[in-house]
Amino acid sequence: MRNAECGMRNKNPKSEISPSQRLFRAGGRNPKSTRGQRIVITGLGMVSAIGVGREAFWESCLLGTSGIKPVQRFDVSSYRSKLGGQLPEIDFKTFIKPANLRRMDRIGKIMVSAVRLALDDSGLDLGKEDPNRMGISIGTGLGSSDTVDQFFRSILREGPVGAQPLLFQTAVPNAITSHCAIEYGIKGINITFSHKETSTEMAMVYAYHLLKEGRAEVILAGGGDELSEPLHHVYSMLGALSPGRGKGMEGMRPFDRERNGIVLGEGSGIIVLETLEHAEKRGAGIYAEMAGVGLSGSTDGVLRYDLNGDSIARAMSMAAEEPAGVNYISAAANSTPELDRAEASAIRKAFGERTKEIFVSSLKSMIGEFDGSGGIRACGLALSLYHGMIPPTIGTDHLDPQCDLNVVLGQSIKKEIRSALLNSCSNGGSNISVWFKRYA
């Protein structure tokens, strides 16, 4: 029986210690998760509007290439916003086994291609790996919003007889993850997250924890999404899309004082995460180390970001166990008035006087915003740590005085990065920060 007057009832547990200290103390009781394996990134695969594959993607990043153009995949003439970060034409046959290719919809192909690129890049020999100790953890908005829409339209048109079983089996959000598992016979962990803009980061957080605990040796983590008319319609009706701007067309301009909403993008990015022990045993090249995670929530509204930035700051300070080493933040800023301001305020709260020393950039300026963007952004961050280069935030001309951060504008800069944060924030208020370190 519970005793309402029990003297043992918790005093206000919100004591003097900071969230990161609290996390550290919790971790101290849980040596598996802090003193366990080091986790490293050994492969990168990306299918993005600014390049397919590591080299093409990185070259575009450093040049500050915009992947945003008028949408051609569907008719946007009736929408105020006509822009999208659309993928180039891709010959998926070069990436995917023909027998499986037939069963995949477009987003399935995009995902499996990114997995293929990541596996190739990592040099993993699947013949030598235990398939039960390999896993896949994916984040996506809706998987195939386009397939769901086609399926729904055909039942609207024809009634129940219009329902096409082949469409339905790829319409579920986890179909993209299943495609990847089937293509490569990966039999360990298999999970799909869908929580708006933090979907992919959650997939990485989960993979990180499983590897730390020794429950897998290699996990492909990341995610993706595709542009589709229903998605464009929904975002448009909810008033989230940027109409672009007269001559330049580019709608994305994170932290700019004239920013006015997002441009949807598409693509997928996968990082190969593995335990250091496993990576060393097979002599793998290492891009970076994944070293910490922070998760928090805010409650300002179902379509609102964390308005004052407190929760975002909490996620960052949880993730970065050595905040003094952080000198780059790959920002979540997505060109919405609300989020960019909140994130700027969060960075000031988390880093105080050091704020000006920390370089900030938003890859979303080049690829657009989408729920599964974190995979591509994580690839970008790993390359920044590896090469000591920071890509610019493009489209941004005049920083909003409320976002007075050290934003990398115009062109990429050379800078050795000790450690960096990948921020993600969803409307509705889920915030995830992932801490990456230069591998040494």
Place this chain on the structure above:
Amino acid sequence: MERSHFHQDKTKDQMRKRVVVTGLGVVSAVGNSVPEFWNSLIEGKDGTKEITAFDASPYRTKKAAEVSGLNSQTHFSGRELRRLSRCDQFGLVAFREAWRSAHLDKDLIDKERAGIILGAGSGGILSVEKYFRDFYQGKGRPSPSLLVSYSLATTTDLIAMESGLKGPRTTTATVCSSSSASIGVAYDLIQMGLADVMVTGGSDSLCEVSYSGFSSLKLVDPEGCRPFDKRRQGLVIGEGAGILILEELEHALRRDALIHAEFLGYGICADAYHLTAPEPNGEGVERVIRTALNHAGVSPEEVDTINAHGTATPFNDIAETRGIRRVFGERAKAIPISGIKSMVGHCLGSAGGIEAVATVLTIKNGVIPPTIHYEVPDPHCDLNYTPNHSIKRDVRVALSNSFAFGGNNCCLVFGKYISNAECGVRNAE
């Protein structure tokens, strides 16, 4: 009661936190509160009825395990009802029951260390369908607020708004195994030291996309859901929400919470076989059960009951039976198995949550719910499925299986809660 190995392991293993279930809430076709739901299950009540959530007249089968008698007006204001999808409503009602029953509405807890992770299936797609039906057919101007449900995360976010939870928040989307997976991930978020309390489980509602989809795959049984019976033809779609409060043991003890059961561990694996069909020999099922037992530190001998995935599709039930046999050998026949989808239907995104609630209640009450409509044995399904009548049985450890399209398998392990002191005494014996 026999001495249990896992409690010994747990006291030695100082590295892992113990996680217990301190709150339960449910909305289902057979009851919109935990007591009502549980009574229906042990009485073997079938929740299948004519569909009213959407116009099912064009369909060959018009039945589903639909939630009825929820009386939304008593739970929500008119303004709330206009913006909440059916899925959101189920989730909120079940959440409130779980939250209150755990006394978390009264106890002062650190909201920054309380998070939420739900599993989603079709989520609020019923609302989105409503919007796009009008939009594509050019009928008036549908309300954009229906589109808020476009994201599978909406129910999760709404519950966080209502309760002010500022801890970790996310949503799993593996459909038929979503909410089982969410419970596993919730456990791990507590292990990571990121939260003391996690709201978990899932909510899902009927919608035309999933109904017509399963119909098109010829997986819906017009005669009702008859798991493991030879005459079975497929599933009956259900809906509802099953919410659990997982809490770190020390935190629960400090606030003197009522403990229903302990969550011991779980496994998630892939068949890597086919987009819709299960791996036929039960090899994938075997692997996920073994992974779960291993993670929980439980030996197969300790398992006293299994809440089966039991969708009543011809292939699933055979594969599941074979998998259970592969793990438990001859003892498999002695383990009572429940197929509660025969009563609550296949609730897709909330199936795992609702079945986890049933599994916890099985342990707590020492009663194993039946598989109803079981009459004709199938030679391929030759285990003890607890046919038609519940049985009394002291349960130490219970499994709950959930398998999804694409071979995304999940198995949860719950156990009777035994205090550290009792474990110590037993170990010393």
